[in-house]
Amino acid sequence: MPESNDHFTPYPDHVLENVLENVLAFLHSRRDRNAVSLVCRSWYRAEAYTRSDVFIGNCYALSPRRVTDRFTRVRSVTIKGKPRFADFSLLPVNWGAHFTPWVSGMANAYRTLEKIHLKRMSVTDDDLAAVANSFPRFKELVLVCCDGFGTAGIAAVVSRCRGLRVLELIEDEVSDDYVDWISCFPADGPTNLESLMFDCVESPINFESLENLVARSPLLKKLGLNRFVTIGQLHRLMTRAPQLTHLGTGSFSPPEQPEQHEHHENDNNRVSDYVSAFASCKSVVCLSGFREIAPEYLPAIIPVCANLSSLNLSFANINAEQLKPVIRHCHKLRVFWALDSIGDEGLQAVAETCKDLRELRVFPIDATENGEGLVSEMGLLAISIGCRKLQSILYFCQQMTNAAVVAMSKNCPDLVVFRLCIIGRFSPDHVTGEPMDEGFGAIVKNCKKLTRLAVSGLLTDRAFSYIGQYGKLVRTLSVAFAGDSDIGLKYVLEGCTNLQKLEIRDSPFGDSGLWSGLPRFYNMRFVWMSSCRVTREGCLDVARQLPRLVVEVFRRDEEEGGEKSDFVNTLYMYRSLDGPRADAPRFVNIL
Amino acid sequence: MDQTRSTLDLFNNVDLTTELRLGLPGSDGKPENVKSSLSGNKRTSSEMGSSSCTDENESRYSPPTKEQVVGWPPVRSYRKNILQVKKTESEMGSGMYVKVSMDGAPYLRKLDLKMYQSYEELIKGLQVMFKCVIGLYSEREGYNGSQHVPTYEDKDGDWMLVGDVPWEMFISSCKRLRIMKSCEARGLGEFV
Numbered sequence: 001m002p003e004s005n006d007h008f009t010p011y012p013d014h015v016l017e018n019v020l021e022n023v024l025a026f027l028h029s030r031r032d033r034n035a036v037s038l039v040c041r042s043w044y045r046a047e048a049y050t051r052s053d054v055f056i057g058n059c060y061a062l063s064p065r066r067v068t069d070r071f072t073r074v075r076s077v078t079i080k081g082k083p084r085f086a087d088f089s090l091l092p093v094n095w096g097a098h099f100t101p102w103v104s105g106m107a108n109a110y111r112t113l114e115k116i117h118l119k120r121m122s123v124t125d126d127d128l129a130a131v132a133n134s135f136p137r138f139k140e141l142v143l144v145c146c147d148g149f150g151t152a153g154i155a156a157v158v159s160r161c162r163g164l165r166v167l168e169l170i171e172d173e174v175s176d177d178y179v180d181w182i183s184c185f186p187a188d189g190p191t192n193l194e195s196l197m198f199d200c201v202e203s204p205i206n207f208e209s210l211e212n213l214v215a216r217s218p219l220l221k222k223l224g225l226n227r228f229v230t231i232g233q234l235h236r237l238m239t240r241a242p243q244l245t246h247l248g249t250g251s252f253s254p255p256e257q258p259e260q261h262e263h264h265e266n267d268n269n270r271v272s273d274y275v276s277a278f279a280s281c282k283s284v285v286c287l288s289g290f291r292e293i294a295p296e297y298l299p300a301i302i303p304v305c306a307n308l309s310s311l312n313l314s315f316a317n318i319n320a321e322q323l324k325p326v327i328r329h330c331h332k333l334r335v336f337w338a339l340d341s342i343g344d345e346g347l348q349a350v351a352e353t354c355k356d357l358r359e360l361r362v363f364p365i366d367a368t369e370n371g372e373g374l375v376s377e378m379g380l381l382a383i384s385i386g387c388r389k390l391q392s393i394l395y396f397c398q399q400m401t402n403a404a405v406v407a408m409s410k411n412c413p414d415l416v417v418f419r420l421c422i423i424g425r426f427s428p429d430h431v432t433g434e435p436m437d438e439g440f441g442a443i444v445k446n447c448k449k450l451t452r453l454a455v456s457g458l459l460t461d462r463a464f465s466y467i468g469q470y471g472k473l474v475r476t477l478s479v480a481f482a483g484d485s486d487i488g489l490k491y492v493l494e495g496c497t498n499l500q501k502l503e504i505r506d507s508p509f510g511d512s513g514l515w516s517g518l519p520r521f522y523n524m525r526f527v528w529m530s531s532c533r534v535t536r537e538g539c540l541d542v543a544r545q546l547p548r549l550v551v552e553v554f555r556r557d558e559e560e561g562g563e564k565s566d567f568v569n570t571l572y573m574y575r576s577l578d579g580p581r582a583d584a585p586r587f588v589n590i591l
Numbered sequence: 592m593d594q595t596r597s598t599l600d601l602f603n604n605v606d607l608t609t610e611l612r613l614g615l616p617g618s619d620g621k622p623e624n625v626k627s628s629l630s631g632n633k634r635t636s637s638e639m640g641s642s643s644c645t646d647e648n649e650s651r652y653s654p655p656t657k658e659q660v661v662g663w664p665p666v667r668s669y670r671k672n673i674l675q676v677k678k679t680e681s682e683m684g685s686g687m688y689v690k691v692s693m694d695g696a697p698y699l700r701k702l703d704l705k706m707y708q709s710y711e712e713l714i715k716g717l718q719v720m721f722k723c724v725i726g727l728y729s730e731r732e733g734y735n736g737s738q739h740v741p742t743y744e745d746k747d748g749d750w751m752l753v754g755d756v757p758w759e760m761f762i763s764s765c766k767r768l769r770i771m772k773s774c775e776a777r778g779l780g781e782f783v
Binding site: 085087088090093171173204363367369421423505556 | 667671706
C-alpha cells in the first residue's frame with residue numbers, strides 16, 4: 001500500500017492519481033498491470049509506483065537500470081535467465097545469466113526488497129553476500145535450477161538476514177565449500193522460518209544444528225531435507241515439527257552400516273515408530289524426497305496419504321507392488337511424480353485411486369535409448385481413463401501408440417500441459433508403424449486449453465500443420481528430432497498466434513522456415529534452434545530486419561572459429577529493450 | 592571463497608576435442624549434426640555409422656545408432672547423477688560398467704559409463720558419488736590445484752589421466768577408474 005501522500009496539491013488530476021494508486025494496490029496480476037500501464041501516462045506512472053512484484057522472464061530483455069528506473073517501490077523480484085535447454089547440457093557453461101548486475105543494480109534502488117526468486121541464473125557467493133548486506137528487510141530467497149554458488153554463500157544469507165522466512169533451494173547445483181551453513185542461523189531465540197528446503201544440496205548437514213533450528217522454528221511449515229538425512233534423523237525432526245505441511249524426507253533409509261541389517265526385529269519396530277511419527281504430522285499435504293529409499297519403509301507414510309495433495313516419488317526406485325499399498329490411500333492426490341519403475345501396473349493403481357489427479361510426471365530410471373521400457377501406452381491409457389481431470393503430464397517412455405495419445409486427448413480435455421517423450425528418437429507408433437502425427441494432432445485439436453506442448457517420436461510436417469492449425473493457445477513448444485522440412489516450422493510460426501517460447505533441436509528446419517516467423521519474433525520471449533539447418537546468413541537477415549532482436553549464434557562446444565558445417569550450431573534469439581548484452585563470452589556471436 | 596566451485600564451470604571452458612577422433616571420413620563426428628542432415632523419412636540404421644551397436648531391438652524401425660546424443664533424452668543431469676549413485680548395486684543390464692576406486696575410500700564402486708555423455712557429466716557424477724572435488728582439467732597441467740585426480744586404466748593396461756583423449760575414445764578404452772590423491776598423480780600429468 002502506498003504510504004503517506006507526497007503529492008499534496010489541489011489539482012484534480014493528482015487527486016485522481018492518488019485514487020488510482022490506492023485502487024491499483026489491489027491489483028496483483030502482472031498481465032492486468034501491464035494492460036493498465038498502457039492506458040495513458042498517468043496510469044503508467046501510477047501503476048509503476050504501485051507495482052511491488054516485478055517479474056522478468058528473460059534477464060537479457062532489459063537492463064537492471066530500466067527496471068529500477070520504472071518501478072521504484074519493489075518488494076519482490078523474480079528473474080529468469082538461461083533458456084531451458086541449458087538443463088540438458090546444450091548451453092555452454094559460462095554463457096551468462098549472471099545475477100551480479102541485478103543485485104548491484106537493486107542494492108541501491110530497492111532498500112525494502114524482501115523477496116528474490118531466481119530461475120536458471122548464475123549466482124555467486126558474492127552475490128548472495130550482497131543480498132545479505134543490501135536488503136535489511138530481506139525475507140525470502142528462492143533459487144531454482146541455479147548454479148555458481150556454494151554453502152559459503154548460503155551461510156552468508158542465513159547468518160545476516162535475521163528476518164529470513166523462506167529459503168528454498170530447488171534443483172540447484174550447490175558446491176560444497178565445507179561450510180556448516182545450517183549452524184550459521186542466529187544462535188538464540190525462535191526464528192521466523194516458514195520454509196527451509198535444501199533437498200538439492202549435495203553435502204552433509206550438521207544434524208544437531210538442524211534439529212536445534214527446527215525445534216525453535218515454530219512457524220516452520222515446509223522442510224525439505226537432503227539425502228544426507230537418514231530416516232532416523234527424519235523421525236526426530238518430525239517429532240520436533242508436527243505442524244509441517246510440506247516435507248522433503250531426505251534419504252528415507254537408515255545409514256549404511258553393516259550392523260544395522262543384522263537386527264531385523266529392530267527394523268520392524270522402527271517402521272512402526274515411523275508410522276507413528278507420520279501419524280502425528282496431521283497437516284502434511286505434500287511429500288517428497290525418498291532419495292535413497294529403503295522400500296520397506298514406504299508404508300510408514302500411510303497415515304498421511306489420505307490428506308496428501310502432492311506426492312513426489314521421482315527418486316524412489318520402487319515397483320508396482322511397493323507402490324500399491326500406499327497409493328491406494330491417496331484419494332485426494334493432485335500431483336504425482338514417479339519413476340517408471342512403477343510400471344504400467346503402478347500407473348493403473350494410480351488411475352484407480354487418484355481421481356482428482358491434476359499433474360503427473362513419470363521419469364525414466366534408465367534414460368538410454370535402447371533401455372528397458374517399463375511404462376508404455378498402456379500406462380498412459382490407464383491414466384487417461386482414471387484421471388479425467390488431468391491438466392499436466394510429463395511422460396517418458398520407450399514406446400507409444402497414436403491410439404493411446406488420441407484417447408488421452410479425448411478423456412482429458414482439461415489438459416494444459418502435454419509433454420510426451422518417447423526416448424528412442426524417430427520412434428513411430430510401435431503397433432502401426434505410422435508416425436506419431438495423429439496422436440499429437442488430436443492433442444492440439446481436442447485439448448482446447450493447451451498452452452504447453454512437447455513432442456517426440458517420428459513426426460512429419462503434418463504434425464506441425466496440426467499444431468499450427470489447432471494450437472492457438474500454445475505458448476511453449478518443444479521440438480526435437482522431428483519434421484521433414486521448412487514447411488513444418490512455417491506452420492508453427494504462422495499458426496500459433498500465442499507462441500512465446502519455441503525451442504527446437506536437431507530438426508531439418510532452415511532459413512525459410514525461420515523467416516516465416518519475422519512478424520512474430522517481437523511478440524515472443526525467445527526462439528532456440530540448435531543443430532537445425534539455419535545458416536549464418538539466414539540469421540543475419542533476421543537480425544537486420546528486426547533490430548530490437550538479439551540474435552545469438554554459438555557452438556555448444558564453445559569453438560570460436562568458423563562453423564564446421566554450413567549450418568549454425570545454436571541460434572538463440574530474444575527481444576531486448578536495451579540492445580545486445582555486454583557480458584557475452586567470446587564464443588557467442590551476436591549478429 | 593574463490594574456491595573450486597566454479598572449477599567445474601572452468602573445466603568446460605577447455606576444448607577437449609583433439610584432432611584425433613573416431614569417425615567416418617567426411618563426418619564431423621557429432622551425432623546430432625549427422626542426424627540433422629537427413630532428408631526424407633528414411634531413417635534406417637544403414638545411414639548411420641555406429642561404433643557401438645549393441646543388442647537387438649525388436650521394433651521394425653530400430654533406432655539408427657546406439658551412440659549417445661548430448662542432452663537426449665531431456666532428463667536433467669541432476670536426476671541422472673542421483674539415480675546413478677543408487678543404480679550401482681542393482682542390475683547390470685546392458686550398461687558399460689567399470690569399477691571405480693578412490694584412494695582412501697574403503698569400498699569400490701561401480702559406474703555405468705553409458706550414463707554420461709561427456710567428461711563434464713562424468714566428473715560431476717564422480718564428485719557426487721564420492722563426495723569429493725575434482726575440478727579443473729587442462730591439457731597442459733591436468734588437474735592441477737585439485738586434491739583428487741581421476742585416472743583410468745585403458746585397454747593396454749596403462750594408467751591414463753581422465754580427459755586426455757576424446758570422449759568416445761575414452762569410453763571405449765576405459766577399463767576401470769581410480770581417483771588418486773593429487774600428490775600421487777604427478778607422474779601421469781607429465782605424459783601429455
